[in-house]
Amino acid sequence: MSPKTKKQNEVIRQQSIAALKQAAxxxxxxxxxxxxxxxxxxxxxxxxxxxxxxxxxxxxxLLLAIIEDAADLGQELLPNVLDDTTxxxxxxxxxxxxxxxxxxxxxxxxxxxxxxxxxxxxxxVMGDFIKMKAASHIHLGEQLFQKIGYDNPxxxxxxxxxxxxxxxxxxxxxxxxxPLEEMRLFMLKKYDLV
Amino acid sequence: MSPKTKKQNEVIRQQSIAALKQAAxxxxxxxxxxxxxxxxxxxxxxxxxxxxxxxxxxxxxLLLAIIEDAADLGQELLPNVLDDTTxxxxxxxxxxxxxxxxxxxxxxxxxxxxxxxxxxxxxxVMGDFIKMKAASHIHLGEQLFQKIGYDNPxxxxxxxxxxxxxxxxxxxxxxxxxPLEEMRLFMLKKYDLV
Amino acid sequence: MSPKTKKQNEVIRQQSIAALKQAAxxxxxxxxxxxxxxxxxxxxxxxxxxxxxxxxxxxxxLLLAIIEDAADLGQELLPNVLDDTTxxxxxxxxxxxxxxxxxxxxxxxxxxxxxxxxxxxxxxVMGDFIKMKAASHIHLGEQLFQKIGYDNPxxxxxxxxxxxxxxxxxxxxxxxxxPLEEMRLFMLKKYDLV
Amino acid sequence: MSPKTKKQNEVIRQQSIAALKQAAxxxxxxxxxxxxxxxxxxxxxxxxxxxxxxxxxxxxxLLLAIIEDAADLGQELLPNVLDDTTxxxxxxxxxxxxxxxxxxxxxxxxxxxxxxxxxxxxxxVMGDFIKMKAASHIHLGEQLFQKIGYDNPxxxxxxxxxxxxxxxxxxxxxxxxxPLEEMRLFMLKKYDLV
DNA sequence: TATGAATGAGGTTTCATTCAT
DNA sequence: CATGAATGAAACCTCATTCAT
Numbered sequence: 001m002s003p004k005t006k007k008q009n010e011v012i013r014q015q016s017i018a019a020l021k022q023a024a025x026x027x028x029x030x031x032x033x034x035x036x037x038x039x040x041x042x043x044x045x046x047x048x049x050x051x052x053x054x055x056x057x058x059x060x061x062l063l064l065a066i067i068e069d070a071a072d073l074g075q076e077l078l079p080n081v082l083d084d085t086t087x088x089x090x091x092x093x094x095x096x097x098x099x100x101x102x103x104x105x106x107x108x109x110x111x112x113x114x115x116x117x118x119x120x121x122x123x124x125v126m127g128d129f130i131k132m133k134a135a136s137h138i139h140l141g142e143q144l145f146q147k148i149g150y151d152n153p154x155x156x157x158x159x160x161x162x163x164x165x166x167x168x169x170x171x172x173x174x175x176x177x178x179p180l181e182e183m184r185l186f187m188l189k190k191y192d193l194v
Numbered sequence: 195m196s197p198k199t200k201k202q203n204e205v206i207r208q209q210s211i212a213a214l215k216q217a218a219x220x221x222x223x224x225x226x227x228x229x230x231x232x233x234x235x236x237x238x239x240x241x242x243x244x245x246x247x248x249x250x251x252x253x254x255x256l257l258l259a260i261i262e263d264a265a266d267l268g269q270e271l272l273p274n275v276l277d278d279t280t281x282x283x284x285x286x287x288x289x290x291x292x293x294x295x296x297x298x299x300x301x302x303x304x305x306x307x308x309x310x311x312x313x314x315x316x317x318x319v320m321g322d323f324i325k326m327k328a329a330s331h332i333h334l335g336e337q338l339f340q341k342i343g344y345d346n347p348x349x350x351x352x353x354x355x356x357x358x359x360x361x362x363x364x365x366x367x368x369x370x371x372x373p374l375e376e377m378r379l380f381m382l383k384k385y386d387l388v
Numbered sequence: 389m390s391p392k393t394k395k396q397n398e399v400i401r402q403q404s405i406a407a408l409k410q411a412a413x414x415x416x417x418x419x420x421x422x423x424x425x426x427x428x429x430x431x432x433x434x435x436x437x438x439x440x441x442x443x444x445x446x447x448x449x450l451l452l453a454i455i456e457d458a459a460d461l462g463q464e465l466l467p468n469v470l471d472d473t474t475x476x477x478x479x480x481x482x483x484x485x486x487x488x489x490x491x492x493x494x495x496x497x498x499x500x501x502x503x504x505x506x507x508x509x510x511x512x513v514m515g516d517f518i519k520m521k522a523a524s525h526i527h528l529g530e531q532l533f534q535k536i537g538y539d540n541p542x543x544x545x546x547x548x549x550x551x552x553x554x555x556x557x558x559x560x561x562x563x564x565x566x567p568l569e570e571m572r573l574f575m576l577k578k579y580d581l582v
Numbered sequence: 583m584s585p586k587t588k589k590q591n592e593v594i595r596q597q598s599i600a601a602l603k604q605a606a607x608x609x610x611x612x613x614x615x616x617x618x619x620x621x622x623x624x625x626x627x628x629x630x631x632x633x634x635x636x637x638x639x640x641x642x643x644l645l646l647a648i649i650e651d652a653a654d655l656g657q658e659l660l661p662n663v664l665d666d667t668t669x670x671x672x673x674x675x676x677x678x679x680x681x682x683x684x685x686x687x688x689x690x691x692x693x694x695x696x697x698x699x700x701x702x703x704x705x706x707v708m709g710d711f712i713k714m715k716a717a718s719h720i721h722l723g724e725q726l727f728q729k730i731g732y733d734n735p736x737x738x739x740x741x742x743x744x745x746x747x748x749x750x751x752x753x754x755x756x757x758x759x760x761p762l763e764e765m766r767l768f769m770l771k772k773y774d775l776v
Numbered sequence: 777t778a779t780g781a782a783t784g785a786g787g788t789t790t791c792a793t794t795c796a797t
Numbered sequence: 798c799a800t801g802a803a804t805g806a807a808a809c810c811t812c813a814t815t816c817a818t
Contacts, residue, residue, distance in 0.1 A: 004797050004800065012802065030314045034228035037787060048804045053789065115312035117367040118305050120224045130367055155380050158373065162360030169359045170352075173311040173324055179352065186349050206777070231812055242585075242779045244815085253813065400798070418702045422616035425791055436800045438794085447792065499700050505755040506697035507614045518755055543768050546761065550748030557747045558740075561699040561712055567740065574737050585779030586818050594781065620809060630783045635810065 017055050019045040025066050029108040032115060033063060033122070060125075067116075067126060070109040074133075077102055078140075088147035093193045095144075100184045103168050111172055114165075137161060148191075163187065211249050213239040219260050223302040226309060227257060227316075261310075261320060264303040268327070271296055282341035287387045289338075294378045297362050305366060331355060342385075357381065405443050407433040413454050417496040420503060421451060421510075455504075455514060458497040462521070465490055476535040481581045483532075488572045491556050499560060525549055536579075551575065599637050601627040607648050611690040614697060615645060615704070642707075649698075649708060652691040656715070659684055660722075670729040675775045677726075682766045685750050693754055696747075719743060730773075745769065 004012075023045035027036040038059060042049045056062040077098050083091075103110050116122040117130070141157030150156050171178045188194045217238035221230040232253060236243040250256040271292050297304050310316040311324070335351030344350050365372045382388045411432035415424040426447055430437040444450040465486050491498050504510035505518070529545030538544050559566045576582045586594075605626035609618040620641060624631045638644040659680050665673075685692045698704040699712070723739030732738050753760045770776045 004802085008797075009801070016802075029312075032226070032228060032313045034226055035313065035315075038789080039787080049788095050790075050805065051803060053791095054802070059788070111312055114363075115309065117363065118223075118309035118312075119226045119229070121229070123367065127367075131371060134364070134368055134371075155376065158361075158364075158377060159357065159380065159384075162364060162377070163353065163356050164360065165363045166356030166358065166360030167352075169308075169311070169363060170328070170356060173317065173321075174328055177325060177328075182349065183352060183356070186353065190353075203777070210777085232814080233812070236780095243813090244779055245777080247814070248777070397798070404798085417700075420614070420616055420701045422614060423701070423703070426793080427791070430801095437792090438800055439798085441793070442798075502751075503697065503700035505751070506611075506693055506700075507617065508612045509617075511755065515755075519759060522752070522756055522759075543764065546749075546752075546765060547745065547768065547772075550745050550752060550765070551741065552748065553751045554744030554746065554748030555740075557696075557699065557751060558716070558744060561705065562716055565713060570737065571740060571744070574741065578741075585777090586781085590818075591780070598781080619807080621807085631809095632784065632811075633782060636781070641809070 013055070016045075016047060016051060019047060020052055020055065020062065021066055021069065024062050025108050025112060028063065028066070029111040029115070033112075033119075064125070066109075067113065067129075070106075070113055071129070071133075073106060073109065074102070088144045089191075089193055092144055092148070092191055093188065096184065096187050096191075096193070099164060100180070103171075104180070107172070110168060114169065114172070134161070207249070210239075210241055210245060213241060214246055214249065214256065215260055215263065218256050219302045219306060222257065222260070223305040223309075227306075227313075258319070260303075261307065261323075264300075264307055265323065265327075267300060267303065268296075282338045283385075283387055286338055286342070286385055287382065290378065290381050290385070290387070293358060294374070297365075298374070301366070304362060308363065308366070328355070401443070404433075404435055404439060407435060408440055408443065408450065409454055409457065412450050413496050413500060416451065416454070417499040417503070421500075421507075452513070454497075455501065455517075458494075458501055459517065459521075461494060461497065462490075476532045477579075477581060480532055480536070480579055481576065484572065484575050484579075484581070487552060488568070491559075492568070495560070498556060502557065502560070522549070595637070598627075598629060598633060601629060602634055602637065602644065603648055603651065606644050607690050607694060610645065610648070611693040611697070615694075615701075646707070648691075649695065649711075652688070652695055653711070653715075655688060655691065656684070670726045671773075671775055674726055674730070674773055675770065678766065678769050678773075678775070681746060682762070685753075686762070689754070692750060696751065696754070716743070 020041065024036070024041045027040055027044060031040075038052055039049055041062075042052060052059075052062060056065060077095075086094075113126075116126060123130070138154075138157045138161060141160050142153045145153035145156040145160075167178075167180070167183045171180050185194075214235065218230070218235045221234055221238060232243055232246060235256075236246060246253075246256065250259060271289075307320075310320060317324070332348070332351045332355060335354050336347045339347035339350040339354075361374070361377045365374045379388075408429065412424070412429045415428055415432060426437055426440060429450075430440060440447075440450065444453060465483075501514075504514060511518070526542070526545045526549060529548050530541045533541035533544040533548075555568070555571045559568050573582075602623065606618070606623045609622055609626060613622075620634055621631055623644075624634060634641075634644060638647060659677075695708075698708060705712070720736075720739045720743060723742050724735045727735035727738040727742075749760075749762070749765045753762050767776075
């Protein structure tokens with residue numbers, strides 16, 4: 001007799017949104033954004049084709065929502081690291097282990113964002129976001145390497161970031177043929193953290 | 195009006211093919227394969243839409259032809275390196291400088307292939323090709339690091355490859371904000387080549 | 389929480405129905421029937437999309453209800469005119485002033501119906517209604533002009549009707565640029581009513 | 583062996599464009615712009631759905647092209663009238679007969695434009711065009727009535743225009759029930775042209 | 777060899793309508 | 798009485814591909 005309660009509706013909404021985002025993330029990551037159709041997303045999410053447009057203005061808006069989620073997830077990595085009182089080496093170890101863990105447990109997000117880096121149009125939308133992320137990571141790395149006592153902390157930070165990207169990129173393309181775990185241990189050893 | 199000789203025809207063919215490949219490479223690299231239309235390629239190449247189908251069976255066939263070109267170009271890097279008699283450090287320096295030069299003068303090829311790495315379907319087509327390349331690069335690196343006398347040449351080779359990929363990936367997304375030249379010098383220094 | 393009385397319910401019903409009709413009329417008149425969505429109507433009426441279907445079988449049924457309202461409103465013009473004892477010139481003046489007043493205070497209705505005249509499908513539904521209206525207006529005009537003593541009252545009635553339509557049509561398309569009030573005075577003068 | 587000649591292509595293009603415009607005009611006029619789908623236009627024009635987009639950027643662009651055609655056609659009415667040396671009464675007669683002829687032989691154009699007058703969005707696009715047309719018609723009428731010697735030529739011109747619109751509007755909604763020919767004769771008589 | 781008009785499948789998006797609550 | 802999440806048909810539009818010349 002009466003309409004669904006607000007709470008009920010909110011639950012339903014969140015379920016549908018989550019299903020759509022999850023489906024889209026999977027497909028975007030595996031087939032690429034442009035090659036993924038709304039139909040495919042709807043089918044994967046087991047909802048109707050039109051439902052996406054109840055929650056997102058367009059396919060692009062859905063992409064942006066997913067990227068924001070990725071950014072939020074990424075933020076969760078840092079808090080334990082940003083504590084200044086911790087031993088910098090301990091922080092570095094946390095970053096390495098945390099990043100390997102994050103990337104392996106969020107491969108889809110990583111794949112998606114990495115793939116967008118190569119699309120000019122996407123870069124225009126995300127460019128500033130990526131530049132800011134990059135800058136803050138480099139800055140953090142620089143500080144740590146300085147505290148630890150390295151000579152050229154800025155370049156060290158760049159090397160550090162490049163290693164991450166290169167390792168994960170190779171991991172994505174070579175999959176089980178890439179010695180990911182070995183590389184994690186190598187990094188720990190490289191920075192004298194074992 | 196006079197019938198063209200076979201030679202003349204061949205020249206025309208090669209010009210058209212080259213124009214199509216060049217146009218497609220540019221557009222694929224900048225906008226992505228899926229987001230690039232045959233119309234756009236034809237317009238960029240200043241030929242008709244239909245002509246593409248005289249030389250390539252499909253859009254995909256055009257992509258494959260470009261990838262093969264990239265592979266051939268990549269091969270040209272190595273010959274001077276593969277000479278066993280050369281000093282391994284000299285070879286390493288040649289690889290570093292050569293790769294930086296190759297990537298910066300062939301950004302489009304690099305971008306295109308890197309972007310395809312994130313598309314499962316493309317990977318299925320190119321997977322073996324990439325794996326072989328990777329394996330042979332790793333193998334070459336391993337040999338060099340061993341000759342030079344490093345401790346764990348295999349892992350060193352993986353690090354070496356990862357650094358390249360990471361540096362170029364960051365270069366692509368950050369563009370002029372990334373200190374590419376500094377990173378080249380850093381690599382030379384890192385391997386004690388200056 | 390307490391159950392509403394039948395009377396209360398009836399009031400609510402009428403309010404909702406009125407709100408829906410009013411919203412629909414506005415939107416239909418300004419954007420056209422086909423270009424107006426149920427969503428837009430519901431939003432404008434500040435009720436839910438589903439509610440419309442409690443009171444009207446379909447979007448078309450809502451349109452028909454509005455047209456009927458317009459017809460009823462139109463009827464209200466005539467009673468004071470149909471009194472045979474009144475001076476025919478007085479009646480003519482009443483018709484002119486009344487019509488100008490009605491159209492300017494019910495622009496939406498006028499616009500909606502005028503716009504439907506150009507849609508074959510709508511005409512099929514409203515055709516007879518319009519023909520009857522037209523016929524009765526012409527008949528009324530004919531009688532008046534005859535009583536007043538004009539020569540060719542039938543054609544005069546057609547001219548009279550055409551003037552109205554033409555004036556209001558221009559008023560709708562030219563808006564404030566059209567000298568509507570001047571035209572009213574002109575008509576009064578034309579039929580020697582001032 | 584060789585591509586179609588430019589001339590051949592131009593002929594084909596013009597045929598397709600004409601077929602599309604004709605089909606669209608018919609459907610727009612009979613069912614209304616919004617209620618007419620591209621599919622329906624393509625079917626009526628006996629071409630494929632996609633072909634419209636070879637020649638027009640969008641459904642709206644097609645509409646605009648048709649309106650421009652209508653404007654061009656409308657222009658053809660005037661030349662014989664604009665000659666200052668002709669007797670003004672003769673000119674008035676030409677305008678009346680010409681307009682009746684034009685509207686009856688171009689009902690579709692007239693219907694389409696008249697129907698768009700009631701759509702706010704369309705008016706925004708065509709507003710200036712209509713205002714200019716209206717202004718120039720009124721101006722022309724004013725001059726003629728002045729030359730002929732009428733008292734209030736400006737208002738006469740407005741009445742003249744309103745009569746046209748009203749007559750044709752009634753003709754459109756009442757069709758064969760409206761005495762169109764009688765109205766033409768009436769107008770000729772009204773302005774003392776017989 | 778070269779063209780570009782034409783096709784139609786399939787993409788993104790809108791929306792009237794249904795229905796569980 | 799009232800809600801709005803969900804549906805799916807159908808709208809507008811794009812594009813790889815074909816083909817007559």
